[in-house]
Amino acid sequence: MENFWQACSAKLEQELTPQQFSAWIKPLVPLDFEDGCLRIAAPNRFKLDWVKTQFASRITALAAEHWEQPIDVQFVLDPRTNAVRKPVSAPMPSPSLAMAGGTDYADMPDPIERVDIVLEETKKRDQSKINPALTFDSFVTGKANQLARAAAIQVANNPGISYNPLFLYGGVGLGKTHLIHAIGNQLLQDNPNVRIRYIHAEQYVRDVVTAYQRKGFDDFKRYYHSLDMLLIDDIQFFAGKSRTQEEFFYAFEALIAAKKQIIITSDTYPKEITGMDDRLISRFDSGLTVAVEPPELEMRVAILLKKAASEGVVLNDDVAFFVAKHLRSNVRELEGALRKILAYSRFHDKDITIDVVKEALKDLLSVQNRQISVENIQKTVADFFNIKVADMYSKKRPANIARPRQIAMYLAKELTQKSLPEIGELFGGRDHTTVLHAVRKIAADRSKNPEVNHELHVLEQTLKG
Ligand SMILES: Nc1ncnc2c1ncn2[C@@H]1O[C@H](COP(=O)(O)OP(=O)(O)OP(=O)(O)O)[C@@H](O)[C@H]1O
Numbered sequence: 140m141e142n143f144w145q146a147c148s149a150k151l152e153q154e155l156t157p158q159q160f161s162a163w164i165k166p167l168v169p170l171d172f173e174d175g176c177l178r179i180a181a182p183n184r185f186k187l188d189w190v191k192t193q194f195a196s197r198i199t200a201l202a203a204e205h206w207e208q209p210i211d212v213q214f215v216l217d218p219r220t221n222a223v224r225k226p227v228s229a230p231m232p233s234p235s236l237a238m239a240g241g242t243d244y245a246d247m248p249d250p251i252e253r254v255d256i257v258l259e260e261t262k263k264r265d266q267s268k269i270n271p272a273l274t275f276d277s278f279v280t281g282k283a284n285q286l287a288r289a290a291a292i293q294v295a296n297n298p299g300i301s302y303n304p305l306f307l308y309g310g311v312g313l314g315k316t317h318l319i320h321a322i323g324n325q326l327l328q329d330n331p332n333v334r335i336r337y338i339h340a341e342q343y344v345r346d347v348v349t350a351y352q353r354k355g356f357d358d359f360k361r362y363y364h365s366l367d368m369l370l371i372d373d374i375q376f377f378a379g380k381s382r383t384q385e386e387f388f389y390a391f392e393a394l395i396a397a398k399k400q401i402i403i404t405s406d407t408y409p410k411e412i413t414g415m416d417d418r419l420i421s422r423f424d425s426g427l428t429v430a431v432e433p434p435e436l437e438m439r440v441a442i443l444l445k446k447a448a449s450e451g452v453v454l455n456d457d458v459a460f461f462v463a464k465h466l467r468s469n470v471r472e473l474e475g476a477l478r479k480i481l482a483y484s485r486f487h488d489k490d491i492t493i494d495v496v497k498e499a500l501k502d503l504l505s506v507q508n509r510q511i512s513v514e515n516i517q518k519t520v521a522d523f524f525n526i527k528v529a530d531m532y533s534k535k536r537p538a539n540i541a542r543p544r545q546i547a548m549y550l551a552k553e554l555t556q557k558s559l560p561e562i563g564e565l566f567g568g569r570d571h572t573t574v575l576h577a578v579r580k581i582a583a584d585r586s587k588n589p590e591v592n593h594e595l596h597v598l599e600q601t602l603k604g
Contacts, residue, residue: 140172143205150201151194159332163190168217177202177210180217187216193332268337269327269370273320279445281438283592284314287429291318294400295325298368302427304391304401308408309431310596312471315404318431319370322402326368335368340376347383359386364393368400374423375405378414388419395422432589433596434470439463442470446477454491461493465504467553468600476500511554511602513565519602520547532567545577550598552578 151164166186170178179198181187191214202210275295280288287309293301307315319337326333338346350359363369369390377384394401405412408430409423434442440456440463447454462480466472483499484491497504517531524543531544544566551562552574559571559578566574584591 144169147201177212267335269323270320273317274324275321279442283432283434287431290429295322298400299398304426306403306428308405312469313431333367337370339372340374344383363390370402372404384416513551516550548574548577549581
């Protein structure tokens, strides 16, 4: 038995990382071997459960190899630990771990060991660069992101199996980074030992440059190729960086072949990324590609209410609607506005009313309104759809003109203070019912069709500058 355990330990030491080996294998003690049954003791219930789920099959296989027959390997709680087991009142893990779920420490008998494990998990979490605050729980769902969220949950539950790579794309501040951190958090919660890494593409480029300067590509490769999950954010930053793309290609191939999960975000869908190697583009599209759309009004309201509640503030619905109606571009902008409102109301010791919001967001709202005139909208929409500005006021009605004109009317109603008759006047003296019809039609299309929503979002962003 001793011989087997020595050989088995040596083998596992080669196969595992030093941290894994010393955390999980070193503390195991072989107890006895009788009638083809080997009993191995773990020092506490936490390690026992972990070893059973993670390493039992490998150790059983090594035992069968050693004795050249099937061996019944049983993992038990170390009897000596049980004898000295006392009630525990050790400190709980750090709030960040608790927030993200983390391990259930209640069963751990030894306070020192408990602290060790917490420290080890904290170190792993730090290395992973996963932000514990960005979880599925704190992610508000709506039409705009429900598909992306469903895909993210699927991947978090079946990493490396369901969709690989998962490619999330969408405009700035729409929650892509949040979602991929949420996947990472769930994985770390399910298995604190998982080797996972979040990296922004710009950092990856810098790492490639450093590896190049220090001739350290072997270490670089070893590290990235050994991960269980790689989360890479804003991959459009790889554009034109051929050496980075080459390295990433190797990492991609190695990870996918080993059924390790890759998750990528970008500001646009794979084929639209410029300056990217074709073989990478085709690989980005080989798993599942999902868009994260700009949030619709109800979702913007829900986000404001949730973010305010997490700050301990109950926001009135009318206030949330006012803010959501005026700030349409993205969630980051909403968060910034909320921070301003909360700071303003605290500083002036005032309740949060619409008037207070108008005051607090004075600059932001005036920027929103200042640049946008109906003429500006007509020109931008005409450019976008490649028609003449004159077609905005003309009586012509072919679809390629009528639709952009309706979109321009909708945007004029949404983004300016003009009334329906005023807008009608500016569109070649049309009746206000024509404008109303256009506004309703485009609003309905927007709520049903993510592509229309995306198109309008692009136009709004362009108009807001
Ligand atoms: N659905 C959501 N629910 C709650 N918070 C959200 C949601 N979407 C975005 N956020 C928050 O908005 C901020 C911006 O989101 P995030 O950084 O994930 O955007 P992004 O799509 O990655 O943008 P970029 O392309 O600029 O990196 C973050 O603080 C994030 O937590």
